[in-house]
Amino acid sequence: MDFVFTDEQVMIADTVSAFLVESATSERTRAAMAADGLDRSLWASFCEDLGLAGIGVPEESGGVGLGMVEQAIVAEAAGATVAPLPLLGHAMLVRAIVAGGSHEQKDTWLSRLVSGRIVGAVARAEHWQDKGSSLSLVADFVPHGASADLIMVCGEARAWLVDAAQPQVTRIGHVTMDQTRPLATVTLTEARVEELPDGPAAIAAAEVTGLLSLSAEALGVAQEALDRTVAYSKERIQFGRPIGSFQAYKHRLADMMVLIEQARSAVYWAACALDENDADAWLALHAAKSFCADTAFMCAANMIQLHGGIGFTWEHDAHLFFKRARSIQTLMGSGNHHREKVAAMVLGEAA
Amino acid sequence: MKLGFSLAEEAFRDECAAWLQDRMANAFADIRGIANLTEKIERRKEWEQELAAHRWSCIGWPEQWGGRGASLAEQVIFAEEYARAGAPGRVNHIGVELAGPTILAFGTEEQKAKFLPGIAAGTSIWCQGYSEPNAGSDLANVRTKARLEGDQWVVNGQKVWTSLAHYSDWIFVVARSEEGSKGPKGLTFLMMKLDQPGIDVVPIRQINGEAEFNETFFADARCPADSLIGTPGDGWRVAMGLLAFERGVSTLGQQMGFRNELDEIIRVARENGAARDPLIRQRIAKAEIGLRLMRYGALRMLSRTDLSAIDGAALTYKIQWATWRRDLGELAMDVLGQAGEIAEGDAYEWGMLPNLFLYSRCDTIYGGTNQIQRNQIAERGLGLPREPRGDV
Ligand SMILES: Cc1cc2nc3c(=O)[nH]c(=O)nc-3n(C[C@H](O)[C@H](O)[C@H](O)COP(=O)(O)OP(=O)(O)OC[C@H]3O[C@@H](n4cnc5c(N)ncnc54)[C@H](O)[C@@H]3O)c2cc1C
Numbered sequence: 001m002d003f004v005f006t007d008e009q010v011m012i013a014d015t016v017s018a019f020l021v022e023s024a025t026s027e028r029t030r031a032a033m034a035a036d037g038l039d040r041s042l043w044a045s046f047c048e049d050l051g052l053a054g055i056g057v058p059e060e061s062g063g064v065g066l067g068m069v070e071q072a073i074v075a076e077a078a079g080a081t082v083a084p085l086p087l088l089g090h091a092m093l094v095r096a097i098v099a100g101g102s103h104e105q106k107d108t109w110l111s112r113l114v115s116g117r118i119v120g121a122v123a124r125a126e127h128w129q130d131k132g133s134s135l136s137l138v139a140d141f142v143p144h145g146a147s148a149d150l151i152m153v154c155g156e157a158r159a160w161l162v163d164a165a166q167p168q169v170t171r172i173g174h175v176t177m178d179q180t181r182p183l184a185t186v187t188l189t190e191a192r193v194e195e196l197p198d199g200p201a202a203i204a205a206a207e208v209t210g211l212l213s214l215s216a217e218a219l220g221v222a223q224e225a226l227d228r229t230v231a232y233s234k235e236r237i238q239f240g241r242p243i244g245s246f247q248a249y250k251h252r253l254a255d256m257m258v259l260i261e262q263a264r265s266a267v268y269w270a271a272c273a274l275d276e277n278d279a280d281a282w283l284a285l286h287a288a289k290s291f292c293a294d295t296a297f298m299c300a301a302n303m304i305q306l307h308g309g310i311g312f313t314w315e316h317d318a319h320l321f322f323k324r325a326r327s328i329q330t331l332m333g334s335g336n337h338h339r340e341k342v343a344a345m346v347l348g349e350a351a
Numbered sequence: 352m353k354l355g356f357s358l359a360e361e362a363f364r365d366e367c368a369a370w371l372q373d374r375m376a377n378a379f380a381d382i383r384g385i386a387n388l389t390e391k392i393e394r395r396k397e398w399e400q401e402l403a404a405h406r407w408s409c410i411g412w413p414e415q416w417g418g419r420g421a422s423l424a425e426q427v428i429f430a431e432e433y434a435r436a437g438a439p440g441r442v443n444h445i446g447v448e449l450a451g452p453t454i455l456a457f458g459t460e461e462q463k464a465k466f467l468p469g470i471a472a473g474t475s476i477w478c479q480g481y482s483e484p485n486a487g488s489d490l491a492n493v494r495t496k497a498r499l500e501g502d503q504w505v506v507n508g509q510k511v512w513t514s515l516a517h518y519s520d521w522i523f524v525v526a527r528s529e530e531g532s533k534g535p536k537g538l539t540f541l542m543m544k545l546d547q548p549g550i551d552v553v554p555i556r557q558i559n560g561e562a563e564f565n566e567t568f569f570a571d572a573r574c575p576a577d578s579l580i581g582t583p584g585d586g587w588r589v590a591m592g593l594l595a596f597e598r599g600v601s602t603l604g605q606q607m608g609f610r611n612e613l614d615e616i617i618r619v620a621r622e623n624g625a626a627r628d629p630l631i632r633q634r635i636a637k638a639e640i641g642l643r644l645m646r647y648g649a650l651r652m653l654s655r656t657d658l659s660a661i662d663g664a665a666l667t668y669k670i671q672w673a674t675w676r677r678d679l680g681e682l683a684m685d686v687l688g689q690a691g692e693i694a695e696g697d698a699y700e701w702g703m704l705p706n707l708f709l710y711s712r713c714d715t716i717y718g719g720t721n722q723i724q725r726n727q728i729a730e731r732g733l734g735l736p737r738e739p740r741g742d743v
Contacts (some may be wrong), residue, residue, distance in 0.1 A: 001353060001354060001355065001356050001360070001423070001424045001427065001654075002353050002652070002653045002654055003352060003353075003354060003650040003651050003653075003654040004352060004651070004656065005352055005648065006352060009352060052553040063601070069352050076686050079593050088428075153591075155359045159503065166617060167683070176633075189646050192483075226733075229736070230734070233735065234734075234735070234736075240626065241736070242736055244729075244735045244736060245735065245736035245739075247726070247738065250725065250726065250729035250730075250733075250735050251722070251726075251729065252732055253729055253735065254670075254724070254725035254726075254728035254729045254732070254733070255725070256672055257663060257667055257732055257733065258728065259672055260647060260663075260668040260673070261648060261666075261667045261669075262644040262671060264651070264663075265644045265647035265651055265664070266640075266643075266644050266647070267690060268352060268646040268647070268651075269354070269643070269644070271352075272352055272353065272354040273354065276353070276354060276355050278354065278355070280643075282617040283643070284643070284678075285456055287639075287640040287643055287644070290636075290640065291640055291644065320693070336633060339632075339633050339636035339637060340632060340636065341636075342636035342639055342640060343632035343633065343639075344619055344638050345436040345639075346635065346636070347620065347621060347626045347632060347635060348621070348626070350632065
């Protein structure tokens with residue numbers, strides 16, 4: 001038992017965070033927000049220069065191996081910069097193919113995804129019409145769905161890969177409150193699809209990866225909201241003293257730190273539990289998703305309040321964190337949903 | 352980063368679990384599960400001695416002083432198995448967790464030889480004399496005086512809220528030894544025998560009806576000149592060093608007590624139907640999540656090797672658990688409903704959950720109130736300006 005990063009993990013964290021702080025600037029993020037919410041050249045250098053898009057993919061498939069702790073480290077850094085990257089769908093998709101894809105599917109898709117030549121996304125559908133090799137359905141709220149080249153659609157226990165370039169696939173990208181990760185409606189009309197042979201394994205892999213990534217992202221959002229607010233509170237003077245010297249202000253910052261420390265424990269508990277196949281892994285994921293999302297929202301909301309008027313402007317980055325936090329809260333199940341799962345584990349199912 | 356235990360560590364788990372379970376099933380079954388500080392105190396002192404006889408009383412200490420030099424993982428395992436077996440709260444926790452580590456860290460070899468065996472063996476029970484009527488949150492405002500007279504320190508003044516002083520053999524006292532000094536300067540850390548004519552202990556009744564803490568009066572109380580830790584005037588450093596031990600491995604044992612309380616709430620909720628209420632379910636889930644996060648926060652803080660950097664997990668730990676437990680007390684009452692407001696017998700005495708509700712109001716006060724915790728988190732953790740000091 002040793003609940004601290006290894007030297008290698010510290011190095012990955014430093015590298016990815018230095019890269020994103022330097023490259024995922026507010027200016028570039030805003031340019032992506034005005035388009036489809038994806039900074040393609042940033043994604044290209046993330047994949048090619050850093051090589052971290054291959055986490056979770058075995059080396060023989062073009063990946064770099066590594067586990068969920070490393071996955072969380074990357075997602076945390078991406079959250080801290082609200083980077084307009086397709087990381088969520090990417091991580092879910094590659095892990096799904098690794099877990100439930102055929103040899104051929106792994107050969108065809110993994111290296112292209114990992115190298116950044118194609119962008120991946122994951123969608124969920126309630127109803128579908130399956131005619132053997134073609135599929136018809138509508139999937140809502142697909143993160144970066146309008147930008148993706150390859151989409152995995154999940155329906156109950158089945159999962160299909162869909163090449164988004166075919167005319168039988170239409171995608172409508174919506175004006176989305178969080179413009180750094182816009183949502184799309186994806187419609188398949190007798191589209192050509194290839195089913196993943198082990199649907200349940202693919203879906204489970206996508207789900208745990210998504211929940212962990214969102215939790216880690218939320219942690220990054222929360223910590224950055226705190227750090228930037230602390231910095232501002234030391235500069236801004238009112239009543240002849242820094243606003244950070246007022247106790248009411250200090251105590252709100254302290255409360256943020258208390259939550260963030262717990263969120264950090266939650267993320268890396270869940271990551272380790274997954275890596276070590278611990279029996280509590282699902283409990284940890286439900287805990288992490290609900291706790292971290294709420295923490296990110298509380299911190300980002302405080303970031304606006306504690307900046308005063310400037311925090312309410314479009315120009316200031318506070319709203320990027322605030323909107324990302326809000327979208328994390330609803331993606332893949334609300335806090336109440338995940339807490340009910342925890343309740344069912346300790347109390348039994350609701351009557 | 353790794354959470355699991357090695358095979359050797361699991362073997363250690365089996366060893367201590369077997370020992371603890373045997374004692375709780377047989378020789379010490381009568382004190383199984385007692386959580387409060389004072390019930391059946393004589394039997395529990397015997398239990399301390401049983402632990403000590405088998406080197407289980409302070410396993411993290413060096414072997415020379417009755418410990419096992421246990422690793423962090425072993426201490427974690429022991430804390431878990433201790434609670435799983437239902438072993439009772441440690442009556443000498445102030446000695447084992449505060450006085451002992453302080454003496455180990457700052458004491459002389461003679462002091463170690465004089466005090467540590469009694470602490471390890473459970474034969475000397477300790478209490479903490481920091482707070483005074485005018486020195487609470489502002490601890491440095493201590494006014495109790497100590498002066499050196501020949502080969503003895505002579506102490507005059509008053510401490511308050513001294514937990515367990517009425518059962519203790521020894522007290523550590525922070526006293527002002529330099530006439531006219533102010534604040535953290537000029538304080539001395541003394542270890543004094545309680546049983547002497549110059550010390551008077553008066554219990555104070557608490558909101559739950561029990562009396563665990565006391566006023567402690569000093570009127571020409573005495574102790575030998577070598578009873579101080581550190582040097583005269585250096586007491587603040589020792590006193591603060593001691594407070595850091597409050598965040599040690601013992602927190603894991605404390606968490607296992609919390610586990611028992613939450614389990615009891617879960618049991619009652621299932622029995623009386625509260626578990627069907629969606630809002631109660633949400634709050635129980637939050638409590639479960641909070642408790643788990645406390646465990647992993649503690650493991651992060653204890654696993655750390657770079658002790659020079661600010662440790663966010665350690666700095667936020669007190670307010671985290673205190674607030675969690677206060678909320679748990681409120682949840683307990685909501686789960687119990689009005690039944691929680693009726694005592695079981697004729698006396699003003701409360702069962703586990705109503706007592707949790709009442710008792711937990713002090714968790715956010717003692718050991719630094721929630722407000723003081725926030726000040727410290729903001730100042731030491733975030734580097735914000737310090738609170739201004741008045742001169743009233
Ligand atoms: C059950 C129990 C057991 C205890 N056991 C011991 C013991 O064994 N040994 C021992 O030495 N002491 C013990 N204490 C004392 C405890 O440490 C003090 O009660 C605590 O530090 C608060 O001091 P106070 O009671 O003087 O309150 P005060 O310091 O007077 O505080 C009153 C209120 O003012 C607030 N406040 C004070 N200063 C500030 C500030 N700068 N900013 C914002 N708010 C502020 C506080 O948060 C609190 O809400 C015990 C207390 C309790 C309740």
